[in-house]
Amino acid sequence: MITEKFKALNSSISLSAIHQRMVVYALNETEELTHVNTVSRGKACKCKCLSCGESLIARQGELKAHSFAHESGTECPYAVETMLLWLVKELISAQRYFVTPELTISESTQGPLREIENREIFPCKKVIVDSIQFEKRSHNARPDLVLHSRGRELLLEILFTKKTETKKLTSFENRQLSTIEIDLSRNQLDTIADFEHILFTDSKCKRWLFNAKEATIRSNLRAQNLEQVALQKIEYEQKKIEKETFYATKNRQKIEVATQKNEKEYGHVSKMLPILLSERPGLTFDLNNKRIYYLMKDGGLWLLHGQRESLYIVAQNGNETAVQFLHELGINYDEVNLCFLSIQSRCQLIIDQLDRFTKTDKRYVKSVIKRSQ
Numbered sequence: 001m002i003t004e005k006f007k008a009l010n011s012s013i014s015l016s017a018i019h020q021r022m023v024v025y026a027l028n029e030t031e032e033l034t035h036v037n038t039v040s041r042g043k044a045c046k047c048k049c050l051s052c053g054e055s056l057i058a059r060q061g062e063l064k065a066h067s068f069a070h071e072s073g074t075e076c077p078y079a080v081e082t083m084l085l086w087l088v089k090e091l092i093s094a095q096r097y098f099v100t101p102e103l104t105i106s107e108s109t110q111g112p113l114r115e116i117e118n119r120e121i122f123p124c125k126k127v128i129v130d131s132i133q134f135e136k137r138s139h140n141a142r143p144d145l146v147l148h149s150r151g152r153e154l155l156l157e158i159l160f161t162k163k164t165e166t167k168k169l170t171s172f173e174n175r176q177l178s179t180i181e182i183d184l185s186r187n188q189l190d191t192i193a194d195f196e197h198i199l200f201t202d203s204k205c206k207r208w209l210f211n212a213k214e215a216t217i218r219s220n221l222r223a224q225n226l227e228q229v230a231l232q233k234i235e236y237e238q239k240k241i242e243k244e245t246f247y248a249t250k251n252r253q254k255i256e257v258a259t260q261k262n263e264k265e266y267g268h269v270s271k272m273l274p275i276l277l278s279e280r281p282g283l284t285f286d287l288n289n290k291r292i293y294y295l296m297k298d299g300g301l302w303l304l305h306g307q308r309e310s311l312y313i314v315a316q317n318g319n320e321t322a323v324q325f326l327h328e329l330g331i332n333y334d335e336v337n338l339c340f341l342s343i344q345s346r347c348q349l350i351i352d353q354l355d356r357f358t359k360t361d362k363r364y365v366k367s368v369i370k371r372s373q
């Protein structure tokens with residue numbers, strides 16, 4: 001319903017009285033939406049309440065803002081909200097379009113490497129309105145508006161003092177009715193022009209309470225997330241392999257360096273041993289006899305398993321620490337064979353002592369190259 005009176009009043013009309021919950025629009029005798037300033041004073045206004053249909057009186061005093069009151073003096077609980085819905089209906093009918101709010105739908109999933117988020121944004125959209133009516137199908141105390149646009153329906157809900165109840169929201173969902181909430185609870189609504197700004201621009205005072213296509217979009221976004229999780233899993237496995245390969249290579253290099261270093265030192269030891277043995281021809285060995293070398297502070301020390309369970313302990317010339325250490329262990333020096341002599345059963349004891357010194361007493365052992373030869 002577009003009334004000439006309503007159109008004539010237009011944008012500059014003040015709505016500030018609604019913040020005191022005062023009604024400024026009503027239905028006149030000919031069922032037209034009429035502002036309080038355009039009617040006769042008092043009962044003569046011949047207007048009815050938009051919500052309950054009761055007769056109203058027009059209060060047009062000097063001091064207070066003009067408003068309608070119920071003739072019986074009753075407080076009509078939905079009078080203001082219903083009036084606002086009527087205004088929405090009239091303004092949209094007059095313009096024949098409405099601007100829907102932006103719709104952002106996002107779905108996030110934790111992937112093995114990082115969080116995945118996919119979103120779809122539907123910007124504000126100007127929709128052509130073929131008709132707009134009060135929603136008759138819902139049996140709620142507060143009416144909604146249903147807007148028809150190119151064969152599709154869209155519900156409009158007003159938020160003024162009360163939020164839309166969960167029960168009502170569930171009912172929109174069950175009926176798959178896309179619904180937009182128009183938030184008029186903030187104090188920015190002073191004139192019809194402010195109202196028009198909310199309805200016909202990308203104003204932040206509107207939001208989707210329910211959108212019928214959201215479920216499908218969410219399911220598509222979740223499917224995209226799953227695809228990306230699968231790709232991330234491959235990337236994760238590749239990275240894991242790369243990491244393992246990197247550390248394995250690093251480890252191998254470390255071992256190679258250590259081996260080379262060992263070989264270098266050991267090579268020196270290998271050359272030295274035949275010389276020492278050639279100076280001690282009395283030492284007799286079986287094939288593959290065990291030989292252990294220690295590098296001590298003052299030089300090398302060999303533990304050589306000889307024939308008949310003998311243990312030859314040969315200190316490099318000038319290895320005073322070894323000499324002192326072996327004396328402390330009570331091992332005798334054999335002047336004939338130029339080495340300390342013990343028995344193989346004591347070998348482990350000597351090794352244990354040397355190891356203990358390695359850890360605790362730097363006087364004896366600087367470093368150890370212990371190798372069976």
Ligand SMILES: [Zn+2]
Nearest residue numbers: 049051052076
């Ligand atoms: Zn009423």
